[in-house]
Amino acid sequence: MPGRGNEGVHFAVDYLTQANRVCAGELEADKSLSARGKRVLVVGGGDTGSDCVGTAVRQGARSVHQVEILPRPREYSGEPNPDWPRWPSILRSSTSHQEGCTRDWAVSVTQFSAGYDPWVRQAHLARVEWRPGRGGLQPVELPESEFNLEVELVLLAMGFLHPQHGRLLEDLGLELDRRGTLAVDASCRTSRPGVFACGDAANGASLVVSAIAHGLKAAAGVGQALR
Ligand SMILES: Cc1cc2nc3c(=O)[nH]c(=O)nc-3n(C[C@H](O)[C@H](O)[C@H](O)COP(=O)(O)OP(=O)(O)OC[C@H]3O[C@@H](n4cnc5c(N)ncnc54)[C@H](O)[C@@H]3O)c2cc1C
The missing domain is CATH 3.50.50.60 (FAD/NAD(P)-binding domain)
Incomplete structure (x- = not known):
């Protein structure tokens, strides 16, 4: 993705590891990657993203925005699991979400851009619709749905695929x-x-x-x- 190399764009696990080491007294807070005072974008709406949201809020982030490429799941209305025997696809909110963040679904990040220095300043996003394509449903960018977010820290919390093929x-x-x-x-x-x-x-x-x-x-x- 263009702009991935900007300062301030990190993998979630690198960020969370440092936060844990600070809590354990192994790393000084001012030498660690911190969300303090920053506008934070968490890319990925899963459990790891939720850990990033909670950690960033507790570190004193100025704002936290979490985006997910999949559509917003339905709210649980008390009915028996309609997806049985699969795990129900319902909206889940963790304690981290309750601590405060903006969540958005069916959104894809297209690019990051920096200002005069290499530090990330903006995330460029677009809304997507899932349409049948080769190999199943594919996210298709909706025309004129682009929008930007001012950011100083981006945490990539998606795409855990497989062990490293080293x-x-x-x-x-x-x-x-x-x-x-x-x-x-x-x-x-x-x-x-x-x-x-x-x-x-x-x-x-x-x-x-x-x-x-x-x-x-x-x-x-x-x-x-x-x-
Ligand atoms: C941010 C995050 C949050 C999560 N939150 C939850 C949660 O709340 N609840 C939950 O149930 N699950 C959670 N998970 C998932 C859970 O952590 C994993 O499913 C689980 O740890 C898998 O256990 P494992 O033993 O298979 O692998 P791991 O726990 O990943 O252990 C593999 C170990 O092998 C070591 N290793 C790798 N390569 C080598 C090598 N070449 N030589 C020697 N050692 C090596 C690694 O350092 C690691 O210690 C979370 C995962 C992440 C990333």
Whole structure:
């Protein structure tokens, strides 16, 4: 994306890690990335984005805006889960959202721009509509829907895809599935005998409970292999 290299545009996890280290007394607050006094844009409406919202508010951000490319889910009206057996697609608001931020849906960031210095000053956005396309629904930018936000800090909280495809996986020669995560069987065996994988590396970005459950499965698989 144009402008991604501007100062002040960071991955959410880099930002959250620093905030945690400040809380743990491992890093001085004035040496860390902080939202204090800044207009903050969080790109991504998931749990990681919500963690960024809460952290930025507590650090004293001037404003916090969170955008999500997917449409706004419906409000929960008490009916049994209509998406059963899938996790219901309803609007979720975390305690971080209750602490205060502006949320917007069906919005895509198109560009960041800087002023006279390399520091990010504006985010350029456009509204999208999801239309059928090749491989399913695709976001299509709506004409004349562009708008800008004044920002001094942008946190990228989207696109957790798969483990890094670096030397560890290459040297082991492990097969990946079509999502780029490690291909495993029901016992968590990878394509290489004696190598097991579980948790996010094999499931894709998920939850702690799923990682623990998968870890137990892997342990059983390892036990079986050793026996
Ligand atoms: C910002 C954020 C907020 C989240 N909030 C929640 C939440 O509120 N509730 C929830 O249930 N889940 C949450 N999750 C998801 C949850 O953290 C993960 O699903 C879970 O941690 C996955 O566990 P794991 O053991 O598979 O992987 P990880 O917890 O990622 O552990 C993998 C470990 O392997 C290490 N590692 C990587 N490469 C190597 C290597 N080459 N050599 C040695 N070590 C290596 C990493 O440093 C890491 O410590 C959140 C995730 C993020 C990013």
